[in-house]
Amino acid sequence: MLIFYASLRVIPGELYESARIDGASEFRIAWSVKIPMIRSTVIMTLLFSIIGSYQLFNEPNILKTLVPEVINSYYTPNMYTYNLAFTGQDINYAAAVSLVVGSITMLIVAAVKLFGSRWEER
Numbered sequence: 001m002l003i004f005y006a007s008l009r010v011i012p013g014e015l016y017e018s019a020r021i022d023g024a025s026e027f028r029i030a031w032s033v034k035i036p037m038i039r040s041t042v043i044m045t046l047l048f049s050i051i052g053s054y055q056l057f058n059e060p061n062i063l064k065t066l067v068p069e070v071i072n073s074y075y076t077p078n079m080y081t082y083n084l085a086f087t088g089q090d091i092n093y094a095a096a097v098s099l100v101v102g103s104i105t106m107l108i109v110a111a112v113k114l115f116g117s118r119w120e121e122r
Contacts, residue, residue, distance in 0.1 A: 004038065016033065046112055046116075054078070077101040
């Protein structure tokens with residue numbers, strides 16, 4: 001939220017003023033002025049969210065110890081890999097799962113960057 005706020009604060013006030021003079025409504029100003037000006041911020045926060053969701057480990061692991069019937073050991077890819085390596089003692093399979101999860105993450109990030117760079121060019 002702070003990243004979006006900072007990005008919106010950087011937009012020059014003259015753009016808002018000229019849009020209002022042209023008769024644009026608040027929705028039109030948001031759609032035609034604000035969103036195009038913060039496209040790179042939207043892409044960056046999307047990438048952070050995707051990468052962060054694949055790194056989720058601590059919170060479900062703590063909840064698993066507190067309420068084991070709610071969260072199982074396969075709740076996130078990291079928990080699954082951890083349980084394979086340290087509970088099941090299958091380190092080779094855990095390493096393979098880690099590589100697959102990392103590869104999937106890199107593919108998703110590359111796709112978002114490709115989509116984002118095309119979106120910024122418009």
